[in-house]
Amino acid sequence: MRYELYYWPTIQGRGEFIRLALEDAGADYVDVARRPRGMAAMMHLMQSAALRHAPFAPPFLRAGERVIAQTASILLYLGPRLGLAPRSEAGRLWVHQLQLTIADWLLEAHDAHHPIGGGLYYEQQKREARRRAAQFRKERLPKFMGYFEDVLDRTGGERIHYAHLSLFQMIAGLRYAFPRAMRRLEARYPLLVELHARVAARPRLAKYLASRRRIAFNRQGIFRHYPELDG
Amino acid sequence: MRYELYYWPTIQGRGEFIRLALEDAGADYVDVARRPRGMAAMMHLMQSAALRHAPFAPPFLRAGERVIAQTASILLYLGPRLGLAPRSEAGRLWVHQLQLTIADWLLEAHDAHHPIGGGLYYEQQKREARRRAAQFRKERLPKFMGYFEDVLDRTGGERIHYAHLSLFQMIAGLRYAFPRAMRRLEARYPLLVELHARVAARPRLAKYLASRRRIAFNRQGIFRHYPELDG
Numbered sequence: 001m002r003y004e005l006y007y008w009p010t011i012q013g014r015g016e017f018i019r020l021a022l023e024d025a026g027a028d029y030v031d032v033a034r035r036p037r038g039m040a041a042m043m044h045l046m047q048s049a050a051l052r053h054a055p056f057a058p059p060f061l062r063a064g065e066r067v068i069a070q071t072a073s074i075l076l077y078l079g080p081r082l083g084l085a086p087r088s089e090a091g092r093l094w095v096h097q098l099q100l101t102i103a104d105w106l107l108e109a110h111d112a113h114h115p116i117g118g119g120l121y122y123e124q125q126k127r128e129a130r131r132r133a134a135q136f137r138k139e140r141l142p143k144f145m146g147y148f149e150d151v152l153d154r155t156g157g158e159r160i161h162y163a164h165l166s167l168f169q170m171i172a173g174l175r176y177a178f179p180r181a182m183r184r185l186e187a188r189y190p191l192l193v194e195l196h197a198r199v200a201a202r203p204r205l206a207k208y209l210a211s212r213r214r215i216a217f218n219r220q221g222i223f224r225h226y227p228e229l230d231g
Numbered sequence: 232m233r234y235e236l237y238y239w240p241t242i243q244g245r246g247e248f249i250r251l252a253l254e255d256a257g258a259d260y261v262d263v264a265r266r267p268r269g270m271a272a273m274m275h276l277m278q279s280a281a282l283r284h285a286p287f288a289p290p291f292l293r294a295g296e297r298v299i300a301q302t303a304s305i306l307l308y309l310g311p312r313l314g315l316a317p318r319s320e321a322g323r324l325w326v327h328q329l330q331l332t333i334a335d336w337l338l339e340a341h342d343a344h345h346p347i348g349g350g351l352y353y354e355q356q357k358r359e360a361r362r363r364a365a366q367f368r369k370e371r372l373p374k375f376m377g378y379f380e381d382v383l384d385r386t387g388g389e390r391i392h393y394a395h396l397s398l399f400q401m402i403a404g405l406r407y408a409f410p411r412a413m414r415r416l417e418a419r420y421p422l423l424v425e426l427h428a429r430v431a432a433r434p435r436l437a438k439y440l441a442s443r444r445r446i447a448f449n450r451q452g453i454f455r456h457y458p459e460l461d462g
Contacts, residue, residue, distance in 0.1 A: 070331040117366035135348035
């Protein structure tokens, strides 16, 4: 089946967690909004009155007749179909639970630069962002890193699943956004650092990451580098 | 099976979304942390080195040998077992997608009073909260209400599922936290208002809501009433 991914065409954002799974599996997919007239197609489908199950926001995936939204939900659907999830129901729910905790972490990384709201520019909430980013660096970043380090420790030897790919993306994004904070912290989390390197070296992903399909990190995305937020 | 729910004992919070499903189904469950020495039992299980699949935070559910965390993931597991989810895989994933969007909405309702971080008191982020709450009331609240009103319109006649119970809880919580904003808004969303009343009148839930098992809304919870944040 050819999957259609719908997501904003100029950022990695939440769509990247899905792209990584599709790319790693060598799946047949189209990144619709990056094609000519793709944005119009995305907006059209999202607002289509004919859709019984309408998405709240991108990303969403069209798989045959189905349209599925919410990053973690899309990965719950794709995981077993791409060979990137455990076979048992318990194992799948566990990986999904990890993905939901990654989603919480990602949102906090976003809100570090947008603590007041997505409807305002960064420049309109710079002062508040300084305070929130300090909290994020000192309290939340070590808490999430510590949790996932512990998860990797308890579940060592597991086959790579989609939440591992998402953890790679978290480390990559955090290194871009908070290079100083990450340099200070990383030595404490060797399993996360090792996982990041291992995922990046997977043959299909290595190719993808070096290709033009991988959008560069930038200041429109979820991970943003503002030196004043990096302590 | 007797389920064990683990959640903070003095607030509705995220745990309430699970309590509502368990209560509506008349399920056999224990609200562990509300029993004598229950908090110690919760912290002990959460930090247990013997657990392969450890939770990041409450709520979590023990079902036999399994420990499942993340509200939406717990409901994904419980839904079919409690008769509160569709039969088909597509239907279940759809209800789960709704639940994830409700989780996003809930977090924004929380961050309206805690825009800088959960590690600080409200009083330490009061100024920022005013700005964020204004954004929430003007932009986000109508956006989410409009989305779910539209969902109810497109899927009218569906059997009650757990995401409907969660929508009841959203309306109840928002009425407590933002009574003025909600009075102004509600007339535009008659299907949500009707759903709230219909869920509240379900016999087991009506009993539960009138019982002492329903913790009152309060200023330690996710929904908080601060008149200065209500416009």
